[in-house]
Amino acid sequence: xxxxxxxxxxxxxxxxxxxxxxxxxxxxxxxxxxxxxxxxxxxxxxxxxxxxxxxxxxxxxxxxxxxxxxxxxxxxxxxxxxxxxxxxxxxxxxxxxxxxxxxxxxxxxxxxxxxx
Numbered sequence: 001x002x003x004x005x006x007x008x009x010x011x012x013x014x015x016x017x018x019x020x021x022x023x024x025x026x027x028x029x030x031x032x033x034x035x036x037x038x039x040x041x042x043x044x045x046x047x048x049x050x051x052x053x054x055x056x057x058x059x060x061x062x063x064x065x066x067x068x069x070x071x072x073x074x075x076x077x078x079x080x081x082x083x084x085x086x087x088x089x090x091x092x093x094x095x096x097x098x099x100x101x102x103x104x105x106x107x108x109x110x111x112x113x114x115x116x
Contacts, residue, residue: 034058053080
């Protein structure tokens, strides 16, 4: 079973994504911040990660940089409510950029494409 790491500081988003991805047949781990996500990566080899941009402490750009240092091949989908991060050079290391929405179609389709 493929494993997805969901990183978001909002509990309701973590729960929503976890339920959606489990429904798609994936094993899901959630993390509320960058340091927790990096710690999870020490224990598990993930097949994909979704990453929020605006988080307390370590933001999404710094988290993405550190994640890629640990696992260059890890596909990362940035999932942010703020479209302006799409133009931030640091976000270009991600594999996809999705603007958060109540409609999960774009995120589900992107995960499906990446994980096949």
